[in-house]
Amino acid sequence: MDNGYEKEGFAGLRIKTSVARKFRKFCKHYGKSQSLSLLDMILFFETNEISPSERFGETITSLKFQMKRRFNALIAIIKSIEKHQTEPTAFLMKQLFEVSAQQEAENHIDFTPQELITENEELEYYQNQFRDSQKRYLQLKSDTGLILKKLKYIRNNFGMGYYRLNLNKEDIQRIKNNLDHVHHDNSSEIR
Structure with a gap:
């Protein structure tokens, strides 16, 4: 029945009848024997170092809802940054590159081939300059x-x-x- 505990005997615990009913109902709900359910509970409290009388304050469902709200707020912040900072900067960079491309196109000098001169003409030119x-x-x-x-x-x-x-x-x-x-x-x- 209980894996690893087949050879062990049973011991009786004295608990109130209403608590025993709740505990049996809890064990049936999770599909475990009473011994293993109680063992899991003890291990849970020992591993997490909490006392059974402590209250977490919020349930996991409310924590999920709170995390979802936080994620939505984070997404809104990222979208705001994108809208007010990234997009205008990207737009300005795009315009800057377009302007520089236009200026390069305007400043593009079409070099027409010059008339070829002989070595003597070139030498004479530089001698005159000198x-x-x-x-x-x-x-x-x-x-x-x-x-x-x-x-x-x-x-x-x-x-x-x-x-x-x-x-x-x-x-x-x-x-x-x-x-x-x-x-x-x-x-x-x-x-």
Whole structure:
């Protein structure tokens, strides 16, 4: 009848009649013998380290309902995050990529094949460029030399000395015209 307990004898317990009826009904409901049902109960209380007089407060059904509500709240939070943060960010990223793709398409330069030139023409081109840069360098060097020649140190008796540049208007205008990066002429004349 009871697996593992066939050779053991029975002992009588003294319990109230109403409690014995409830216990027998409980055992029939779960389909176990009275000995095994009582053993399962004792093991349950020992394993979970609880006392039979303790109340859990809530039944498993109410705990299930409470967990379901919590899960629904969690799902609502995730949907809210998705709606208010993830979707707008994804939309902005999509627009950003579309704009950058359009800009790339607009900035796409169609390189047309250039006319092929011979090695001699290419060599001549670079030689001319080198000669031009040499001329500009020599002109700049001569202008700097002229400025340094016209520079004179003036010693001051009551303070620090200073340098004075003795250039005439024509030399200054010529130096200005030789410089490529000067785009304006600031005159010092008072009108």
